[in-house]
Amino acid sequence: MLKIPRRLAAPAVVGLAARPLRAETGWPNRPITLVVPNPPGGGTDFAARLFQDPLSRALGQQVVIENRSGGNGNVGILAVTRAEANGYTLLLQYSGYHGANPALTPDLGWDPNRDLAAVGMATIAPHVIFSGPAVRAATLAELVAHIRENPGRVTYASAGTGSIQNIAGLQLARRVGAPMLHVPYRGAAPALQDVVGGRVDIFITTPSSALSLLQGGGLRALAVASDTRLPALPEVPTTAEAGLPGYMVDAWFAVFAPSGVPLAIRERINAALREAAAMPRLRDVAAASGVVLKPLTVAEMEALARRDVEELGRVVREAGLRIE
Structure with missing residues (x-):
């Protein structure tokens, strides 16, 4: 389980996000609920708790995390889409849910482009290709050769049908x-x-839950499916360095609001997210956990989310994956 200190933020937040926000619009004048559609622990909850205190300080109101798990994330997501569009209910969304769930589940009850409005990026988690003792591959090149020599017999794990890990295996x-x-x-x-x-x-998968297992020697990290190496695994090459250029798997964890929340409110939360992401202490905790802080504007986050809805949805449909 990922753990972060209870008080991560610096004593004061300075700059754009620290300016009082209530004078212009009256928002916020009460606590803000940040819904995490997963149980405590894991990447989504980690991202929420990493930013909880800095956002509370910057916005001048307590950000309260509410874990609402179930239905492959759909219970919490649906609750946010049905909330009043006033900026007091937000969602810490996972890219796997955002992009794949609409293609995986018929009659989902929410549409990512219609019912959710992008706010800003929290964390990005590059995935790592791990192998265990069942396959004798010390490098990615050896693994690729092994897969080609044994078509249909090499097994890959995932956290469930339609998950990012499932899609990553299909793409590999x-x-x-x-x-x-x-x-x-x-x-x-x-x-x-x-x-x-x-x-x-x-x-x-993401390295955070696997770091302790690497130390025991039962797990090998063959390559980081990203364009840069991870500070948490500095000796592990990228997929391009290891001979498989273009194979990249990143999961993102970002803040969304119900559709209809005014852009001015979303911009203010976005500014607070970007200010928090610049804090050295947050960056250190993120790096140690194998995640990246890459602030995006509202427009950039919206474009990324729409792209992943299209791309992940296409992979799910082409593979015929469904969750009834």
């Missing part, structure tokens, strides 16, 4: 030119346990 198989066998789990923890135990060959 496509890039390599040979199929792999998908083994879905109910979350990342049991998936990691079976990779370390030799029951599944590989797992493509």
